[in-house]
Amino acid sequence: MCTLVRRIKVHHMRASAMADDVRLGVGLNVRRCRLAAGLTQASLAERMGVDRSYVSGLERGHRNPTVLTLWHLAEVLNVRVRDLVDGL
Amino acid sequence: MCTLVRRIKVHHMRASAMADDVRLGVGLNVRRCRLAAGLTQASLAERMGVDRSYVSGLERGHRNPTVLTLWHLAEVLNVRVRDLVDGL
DNA sequence: GTGTGACTACAAGTCCGTA
DNA sequence: ATACGGACTTGTAGTCACA
Numbered sequence: 001m002c003t004l005v006r007r008i009k010v011h012h013m014r015a016s017a018m019a020d021d022v023r024l025g026v027g028l029n030v031r032r033c034r035l036a037a038g039l040t041q042a043s044l045a046e047r048m049g050v051d052r053s054y055v056s057g058l059e060r061g062h063r064n065p066t067v068l069t070l071w072h073l074a075e076v077l078n079v080r081v082r083d084l085v086d087g088l
Numbered sequence: 089m090c091t092l093v094r095r096i097k098v099h100h101m102r103a104s105a106m107a108d109d110v111r112l113g114v115g116l117n118v119r120r121c122r123l124a125a126g127l128t129q130a131s132l133a134e135r136m137g138v139d140r141s142y143v144s145g146l147e148r149g150h151r152n153p154t155v156l157t158l159w160h161l162a163e164v165l166n167v168r169v170r171d172l173v174d175g176l
Numbered sequence: 177g178t179g180t181g182a183c184t185a186c187a188a189g190t191c192c193g194t195a
Numbered sequence: 196a197t198a199c200g201g202a203c204t205t206g207t208a209g210t211c212a213c214a
Binding site for chain 1 (some may be wrong): 153156168170173
């Protein structure tokens with residue numbers, strides 16, 4: 001499981017900090033694309049067919065979305081998935 | 089463009105077929121990058137700290153990895169996450 | 177218009193094996 | 196060296212009421 005990942009992957013940084021960075025990076029990308037599209041969290045959530053609170057948690061880096069979720073986001077935001085993982 | 093065509097066709101396809109396309113797309117990208125790095129599934133799995141059977145299922149499009157998993161893959165494969173979501 | 181904790185269902189990911 | 200499966204634990208998806 002992920003405990004193994006931690007043991008192996010800790011080179012110079014703390015594993016939990018890296019994980020947070022990744023999630024927050026995606027969250028900020030989502031927020032940037034959402035605002036660029038002129039959408040509120042509520043309207044984005046409605047177009048995706050998910051709850052607004054999920055979008056909220058996502059943008060704040062509290063969620064670790066799957067590639068399927070990223071793809072749904074990209075569709076609604078009219079961007080590529082790669083734009084949502086920018087900086088990673 | 090391919091992505092645009094896909095986005096249009098989406099309205100006429102079953103949702104599960106789209107999901108399969110996304111998962112398989114990631115799987116093929118992973119396989120391509122892994123072979124380019126000269127790694128076996130076993131060595132990739134070991135370096136990531138995940139089970140080898142997971143890598144197998146991933147490359148065959150049977151898995152829906154999270155962004156954290158994609159990031160771990162990218163690190164070990166020495167590529168960017170965007171390279172793993174190429175074509176999406 | 178957004179942040180948050182608690183919640184259930186189901187998928188992510190493990191560990192064992194087979195071929 | 197890889198595909199594939201079963202049974203298992205952990206975590207994500209997705210929701211809700213309330214701040």
